[in-house]
Amino acid sequence: MNITLYSRREWIALAILSALILIVFPATMDIFRLNLVGKYLTYAFVAVGLVLCWGHGGILSLGQGIFFGLGGYCMAMFLKLEASSPENTAIQSTPGIPDFMDWNQVTELPFWWVPFKSFPFTLVAVVVVPVIFAWIIGAAMFKRRVGGVYFAIITQAFAAILTILIVGQQGYTGGVNGITDLRTLLGWDIRTDGAKVILYFVNAALLIAVLLVGQMVRVSKFGRLLIAMRDKEDRVRFSGYDVANFKMFIFCLAAAFSAIGGAMFTLQVGFMSPSFVGIVPSIEMVIFAAVGGRLSLFGAVYGALIVNWAKTSFSETFPELWLFAMGGLFIAVVMTFPNGLAGLFRSHVEPLVARLLRKPVVAARETTTAAEPAKLAAE
Amino acid sequence: MMSDDTPRKSPIATRRRVLAGMSALPFMGILGTKVSAADYPTAVVNTTGLAVTDDKVTVGILHSVTGTMSISETGSVQAEKLAIKQINDAGGVLGRQIDFIQEDGASDWPTFAEKAKKLLVQDKVASVMGCWTSASRKAVLPVFEQYNGMLYYPTFYEGLEQSPNVIYTGQEATQQIIAGIDWVVSNKGAKSFYLLGSDYIWPRTSNKIARKHIEKLGLEVVGEEYYPLGHTQFNSVINKIKLRKPDVIYAIVVGGSNVAFYKQLKAAGIDMTKEKPLLLTISVTEDEILGIGGENIVGAYACMKYFQSLPNDNNVEFVKAFKEMWGDDIVIGDVTQAAYLGPWLWKMAVEKAGSFDIDKVREASPGIEFAKAPEGYVRIHENHHLWSKTRVGHALDDGQYEVVYETEDLVEPEPFPEGYQ
């Protein structure tokens, strides 16, 4: 398996990426910046899912925020229940329920909150709830051969619906504010600096695991079918494959990745709000994948890191002008280098490196993934 | 609402008393008394490593200058910058000039949390003036509590909160609601109310308090409705209002929806100047009227603590200074004024404490009096909210309010109102 999982060059890329997020960042950054990078890396989960689903499968979902949000909310519900022990909430009219429920005259924990008192259940729900949701959407759409632009807009509508629902049912969901003031995980204070470092490494390890899973899918026979489906769906169907099932699988997988990212986001940032479910974050996540290179799993990680880093630093330096810069970046990526950073790397940096190493340039495969050391310095 | 121990004084007497009190404390500096930084060595006034040097102290400004909320938050940023400039011109705080770092919350709550953390952890600011929506405050609150910062929060809000790390310079819900409803009941003979709001916590909590109060008075609520933020079609609810014929439409619609709501109300033939029904709002300040257009809201009543047209000397001076700095076309709403209070209240607390340390500033804060506030005399309550007056304004067609009523006494802030939960 390992022999075919990655080419030698891809192993190097994976090693560089792992070294970067496991060693370089923690060694060079203070806890505040490291926590920020940890937050960016949770978006990378979504971007990796999109590379598979959009770049390889040709299914553009503008609703990945749904799954990111559902995963995050599942985790937030557990943490909130833990933070709302009767002792902590003694001043409420109904102690023992989350504060926002008390403000909205809810006097009893709703039944669907009760299972989230269990940590094992929560861990399962973080992945299963979004996947079920994705499966329902996928089943309805792909079985009826809805694809392309329609699919994009319908997922967008789902994101809008879910946001309105969460905001509207604030007695049960926390409304616009979201679920805030999360404190401990099984008695372990997640707000301390030490906890943040540990959570960062858990997050980084999960991300690398997700990258490996993604790569396994990519190099498998299924991965080749996926590309075939993207390019000529009918021919795959005529060859006797059930295209809809394959699409549903990849869509659910992308949803699961997003959900893990969402749960890690909640843990690292300490709250979850409907502003991650809506249309804007969903499109932004597509843009991370596009900037990184829609065909490159590693590129997705760099895309999420670089776009967010640029967003943070632009908005620190020119708070009133950063939208110009962001808008310009998106247009530039689409217009001038549609394969994103990975594409740039492949066409410009790789030959250069090869020349420096005095080795013949291996013909670049279409799906070659790559890291760009120059960009790392900028981080 | 009024507690019995509220001092009953005319505003003028109050101001005199405060001025007298200040002359006894020459270093309070409100009147521009110069204080030398040498009297307050940095090592003494800053024991917790804040961004305070021998001649400078850094504070943070954290509002949205991009995204949907920038419509509302721009005024607050301008007011805070004006206050900082005035304080600097008057000699600064403990002899140090105030420097500010402005961060953009981008109308996005997680961004607020991220930027708040940056201001506290990396920039070590001595205090932060910022946030507007409840959601953004809820997002930054754990950050301020964890890293022990001090936030001056300017917006009128739903209450149900009292953090040691926040000074709330706007009104909590009961301060804004009770007096207004009492006024329409006693002066306009209102018997029935239709409650309307955007769908999030502030309108819902406010309407809850309003409903309890209305029912306590033995009057009737004939409808209660919520619309998603950003909703632009109000014809159906206007039809419902016409059928139920309430005496008062109690509207807490916010943001872009506001404009749609009032334009459609007017177009549907509800002339607010006839006061049948009368419209009472707690969400439309002079800032919002810019977008709505004065002619579309003329005749409505708003219940706030501050209106740009307040005739007192402090306010005349404040409006003049504000227009000098930001241009003649500018309007000043309730929240803008509350944002202006933030830097001043912080400065006074620092000087009372003789230190920039957050813990000492917090300890010094309750009881701080600001007699030069544009809205008139205010005082910080033990619960970190302000004692302030509540006023009712009548909208004119030039986009200004005419003050038609103000409470005789300062209204006590009660973030956890008994009997309204």
Place this chain on the structure above:
Amino acid sequence: MIGDYTLVEFSSILAMQGFAGLILFSVFVLMALGLAVIFGQMGVINMAHGEFMILGAYVTWLCSQFVTAYVPALFPIYFFIAMALAFVASGALGILVEWALIRHLYKRPLDTLLATWGLSLILQQLYRSVFGAREVGVSLPDWMMGSFPLTDIIEVPINGLFVMALTILISLAVFLLMFRSRWGKQVRAVVQNRPMAGAVGINTKKVDRLTFGLGCGVAGVAGSAFTMIGSTGPTAGQLYIVDTFLVVVFGGAASLIGTIASAFTISQAQSTMEFFMSGSMAKVLTLLTVVGILMLRPEGLFTLKMRR
């Protein structure tokens, strides 16, 4: 619900709700028509559609400022001039955008989404820098803001009538242009088969550019009309975008009739439900219904039969 009212009141409810629904229908058609032209005819996803609308609104505001300051005599009728200018301004910007961005992306329709999203960010910030972050209030002539009282309860808002009339006018114009003019024939030919259209001598590039410009221009007129009922601010365009896309997709992208039929269905459903429940729930139910129907009939209500 019905039990509370008398028969007269109930019939008034029906009449007024029907009218409210018709206004909403007109608003939806106006919003969606420009997008239907672009998305339906060209397959381009224009995420900056809302920003083109707001450009029209700002042009109207500038016009109202100018007219009040220099030629107050024209004030009662300035709105018509403003709408024409809004069409020109948004259309011109549309043509510019087509030339600079869109024409390079026809082979990658999903990518136009990203590019136009970037464009919408830039336009929003541009409006903010030029016109300020606060909303601007467009003052309207008095005759447009009143209402006709029909009975004690029923009153007909004039701006509602105005929007309806405008909708009919614009829809007619677009239909004549698309189905009765030579140019419309060319557009439809390009939609159905681009290489063949090119082969018979149609300048497909020019057709594309003008179609895009037309769609954006209609958006500008819509934005101008919406100053009567909504807000004008840098981010106001975002309020409309989801509804607009849903209307177009629900109608079947390639069909203008479909767009109108779907606007009618959605608006009536929403306005009826809003009367019986809270606005938030009505919105969710409407969206869910639309999505539900789309799952059963993914190609939308009306489709154009063609070879792909």
